[in-house]
Amino acid sequence: MSVFDHKEFDNHEQVAFFSDKQTGLQAIIAVHNTNLGPSLGGCRMWPYADSAEALNDVLRLSRGMTYKAAMAQLKLGGGKAVILGDPRKHKSPEMMRAMGRFVEQMGGRYITAEDSGIAVSDIKLMGESTQHISGVSAKYRYDGGEADGNPAPSTAFGVFTGLKASVEYALKTDLKGVRVAVQGLGHVGYRLAKHLHEHGAKLFVTDIYEDSIARAVEEFGAVAVAPRDIFDAEVDVYAPCAMGASINHNTIERISAKVIAGAANNQLAEESLGEVLRQKGVLYAPDYVINAGGVIDIYHQRMLSTAEAMRAHIEGIADTLLEIYTRSEQNQQPTNVVSNSIAEERFLTE
Known part of the structure; x- marks a missing residue:
């Protein structure tokens, strides 16, 4: 083919x-x-x-990535x-x-x-063979700490910011006591779990590597869940932070969470599933909007900026999501369709 x-x-x-x-x-x-x-x-x-x-x-x-850069208003x-x-x-x-x-x-x-x-x-x-690399050196870090070039901390912080805003919008509460299922505990998922733990969320975690699960259980008091069972967890928020297409025709009816907000790319196996989630009353944070913290970080490292400007840009993810949620509710359209429309207006007309 x-x-x-x-x-x-x-x-x-x-x-x-x-x-x-x-x-x-x-x-x-x-x-x-x-x-x-x-x-x-x-x-x-x-x-x-x-x-x-x-x-x-x-x-x-x-x-x-095209849609992510457009929604984050980056010249990339x-x-x-x-x-x-x-x-x-x-x-x-x-x-x-x-x-x-x-x-x-x-x-x-x-x-x-x-x-x-x-x-x-x-x-x-x-980088020994090409000059076209990024994320290896940094001048800023969103929290003012020592920067090593790794954009994962900024990605995780952006997802946390967006998840928190999504919970406040859909559930009318803060994160204390909110049950969150984190699927995937890699560079971003683990850091997201740490943010959530520090803000009082109750964590249910899974990963393909058992040592990653054990670490989260020990450090965050998380409940360990087998990878195949994470979709059945009785939680308020499902945070996919592993591979894409975890929301598909086989899993969508098993998810009881009222908010889906995570770091994974391409979370919907098909765009049409956004409407299925809307009909179920599930608030879906479009993945390329909520996980844009890393590319925002890299963008600021490549220009004359400051840690404060980078953090403000990442925190703006929450405002972008709230704009999408408001339009979705007003127009009775799924959030992924609303987000796609905004992004396409930006990169297809340039």
Whole structure:
């Protein structure tokens, strides 16, 4: 099947495949849209079942980055990279350098950064082969702490800010005692869980790695849940922070939460599920709006800014969500449709 015929192909400007026999690297970079600027998006390493699953992911992720940048009012386009493989087993310094050479071949149309399975140290290795990297050095951190370039803390803070605003809007309460199911305890999910714990939320957590669950149970008093059972948890908020498409035809009826707000990209398996959630009375925070803290962080690191300006920009995620929720209620449209419409007005008319 041609990439042009793929169900997730959305007039992407470029899709490039790369293989390096010596290091075992197999990767895909997708550039969705550069109307607002060069495409920026993280590099993800994941044990995909096959290349078809990886292609599906990179097409959806790159498109989401275009919408994310537009909604965050950044002069950036949308792109993404994926590496096929288990980062705990297959990653090597040589592979990361080879990935850098792949990024360099894109000629600056794509700028890479951290994502699931990829750390700051990995991006630095890529940087030995390309100048088109970000998230490896920083002048600011949203909380005034020491900045190391990792955008995950800003992503988590943005998601927390948006989740808190969503709970206040839908449940008319603060976070104290609110039950939150966090699916995925990686770089962002763990930090989100920490914010929620510090503000009195009751946590139900899961992850594909048992040691990550054990850590959250010990540090946050969280309730451990098996990955397959997280959708059945009796909670007020479902926070997907792992892979995409967790909200699908098989899971949507199992979710009892009245708010869905998390860090994962492409949470809806299909856009039509936004209307299903609306009909169920579930408030859905569009993923590329609520998880924009990381790209906002990187954007501010690339310009003359301040920690205060970056924090204010990230906190603005809450205001953007409230605007979407208000329009959704007024127009009787699902929140994802409202958000898509606003974003498209910005990047399709430039």
